[in-house]
Amino acid sequence: MSTTDPLAVLAALPGVAESVDAVRTAVDRVYGHRVMRRRSNEVTSEAALRGARGSAALAGADWALEEVRRRTDFGTAGEPHLVGAALRLTAEAGQLLTVWRQSPLRVLARLHLVAAGGTGADDAVGRPRQAGERVDEVLVGPEPPGADEVAGRLDGLARLLLAGTEAPALVTSAVVHGELLALRPFVSCNGLVARAAERIVLVGSGLDPKSICPAEVGHAEQGTAAYVAALEGYVSGTPEGMAAWIAHCGRAVELGVRESTAVCEALQRGAA
Numbered sequence: 001m002s003t004t005d006p007l008a009v010l011a012a013l014p015g016v017a018e019s020v021d022a023v024r025t026a027v028d029r030v031y032g033h034r035v036m037r038r039r040s041n042e043v044t045s046e047a048a049l050r051g052a053r054g055s056a057a058l059a060g061a062d063w064a065l066e067e068v069r070r071r072t073d074f075g076t077a078g079e080p081h082l083v084g085a086a087l088r089l090t091a092e093a094g095q096l097l098t099v100w101r102q103s104p105l106r107v108l109a110r111l112h113l114v115a116a117g118g119t120g121a122d123d124a125v126g127r128p129r130q131a132g133e134r135v136d137e138v139l140v141g142p143e144p145p146g147a148d149e150v151a152g153r154l155d156g157l158a159r160l161l162l163a164g165t166e167a168p169a170l171v172t173s174a175v176v177h178g179e180l181l182a183l184r185p186f187v188s189c190n191g192l193v194a195r196a197a198e199r200i201v202l203v204g205s206g207l208d209p210k211s212i213c214p215a216e217v218g219h220a221e222q223g224t225a226a227y228v229a230a231l232e233g234y235v236s237g238t239p240e241g242m243a244a245w246i247a248h249c250g251r252a253v254e255l256g257v258r259e260s261t262a263v264c265e266a267l268q269r270g271a272a
Contacts, residue, residue, distance in 0.1 A: 005165050005166055005167065006160065007160070007165040007166075007167035007171055007172055007175060008165060008166045008167045010167065010171050010175065010242055010243075010246065011166075011167040011168055011171045013239050013242060013243040013246070014239075014243060015243050015247055016171065016243055016246050016247070019170060019246055019247045019250035019251075020168045020170050020171070020250070022250060022254060023170050023207075023250045023253045023254060024168075024207075026213075026253070026254045026257040026258075027207060027208060027213055027253070027257060029257070029261070030212060030213065030257045030260050030261050030264065031210075031212075033261065033264040034268070035264040035265075035267050035268050036210075036212075036264065039267055040210055040212070042267060043210070043212045043260055043263055043264060043267070044210050044211055044212050046260070046263045047211060047212045047213070047214045047256070047259070047260050047263070048090045048091070048211065048214070049065070049068065049069060049087075049090075050065060050214055050216075050217050050259055050263075051090055051199065051214030051215070051216040051217055051256070052068065052083070052086040052087045052089070052090040052216070053065050053068045053083075053086070053216075053217075053220075054214065054216035054217040054218075054219060054220035054221070055086040055089070055090075055191070055192055055195045055196070055216040055219075055220070056068075056079075056082050056083045056085075056086035056192075057220040058191055058195070058216075058219055058220050058224060058227060059082045059085075059086070059137075059189075059191050059192055060079065060082060061078075061079035061080075061082035061083050061086075062220075063079070063083055068083055068087070071083070074087070081117070082192070084117070085114070085115040085116075085117060085189060085192055086192055086216075088114050088115065088117065089111060089114055089115055089192055089193070089195075089196040090196070090199070092110070092111065092114045092196070093111075093196045093199050093200050093203070093211075094203065094211060096110060096111075096200060097200060097203060097204045100200050100201075100204055101204065103158070104157070104158045104161050104162070104197075105154060105155075105158050107197070107200065108154075108180070108185070108193060108197065109126045109127060110126070111193045111196050111197065112125060112126050112127075112186045112188075112189060112193055113125055113126035115188075115189035115192050115193055115196075116186075116188055116189055124186075124187045127186075128147070128150055128151060128154060128185040128186065129147055129150065129185060129186060129187050130147050131146065131147045131148070132147075133147070133187050134187070135184045135186075135187060135188070135190065136187055136188050137184065137188050137189065137190055137191065141181075141228040141231050141232060141235075142182065142231065142232055142235040144182065144183055144184035145182075145183060149183075150183045150184075150185045153179065153183055154183065154185055157175075157176070157179050161176070168207075169201060169202055169205035169206070169207035169208075170202075170207070170246065170249065170250050170253065171246055172201050172205065173198045173201035173202050173205070173215075173249065174198070174245060174246045174248075174249035174250075176194075176197050176198060176201050177194050177195065177197065177198035177249060178231065178234035178235075178245050178249075179234075180193060180194035180197055181194045181231050181234075182231065182234060182235045195215070195216050195219065198215055198249070199211065199214075199215065199216070202215065202253070208253075212260045213253055213256045213257050213260060214256040214259060214260070215249065215252040215253045215256050216252075216256070217252075217255060217256045217259045218251060218252030218253060218254065218255030218256045218259075219249075219252045221252075221255050222248065222251065222252065222255070226248065227248070230244055230245045230248035230249075231245065233245050233248075
């Protein structure tokens with residue numbers, strides 16, 4: 001492990017290797033399910049829907065899965081817009097893997113554009129917030145930094161990702177997710193964008209190439225209070241806090257795997 005690889009340093013924190021191993025074991029198990037040999041596209045589609053529902057729930061629109069499945073009118077405001085934004089982001093994320101490897105900042109701008117979808121001032125969509133602009137988003141937790149710090153840290157995150165890392169996908173995705181939540185770089189939809197970026201890393205890394213392990217489901221299942229508490233650990237920057245955030249993200253992936261395993265079992269029984 002090189003000390004010039006900050007993400008690899010995080011991977012060596014106490015407890016992180018255990019989280020990485022648990023995630024790898026869970027992912028391997030669901031990929032080995034017999035249903036995945038013939039009906040993986042159906043599992044992917046269902047995972048996308050359930051992941052979007054989970055992400056929207058954390059953003060403040062906690063709709064039943066069947067309501068998300070049934071609705072076609074998502075509007076431009078309130079809970080319907082949040083659910084629609086989560087669905088659009090989930091669909092878009094899979095199209096951005098190649099671009100992410102070349103320019104993470106371009107992808108983040110695109111994700112925000114897709115998520116905002118006609119809300120807010122047009123000139124604030126698809127770019128980091130500027131001095132004086134406030135975050136219009138319900139997310140209790142640490143206060144985000146000012147615009148100048150946001151710009152510097154976004155650039156640092158992009159350079160870190162482009163430099164490559166020996167760290168496991170779980171660690172990289174957790175840092176991307178945590179950094180975007182901590183910075184809240186856009187005037188809106190930051191949580192939705194952060195969770196979509198986490199998905200991109202998990203898929204693009206090869207850990208979950210078919211996108212059947214929706215971490216968003218697990219984040220929602222663990223609850224908002226646990227999500228915010230884990231984020232506070234990340235923002236603290238302490239080894240204990242960082243390790244706790246990575247473990248929280250690992251548990252989210254495991255719970256997403258459990259959800260997709262249940263989908264596989266239902267398909268096998270002919271019940272879905």
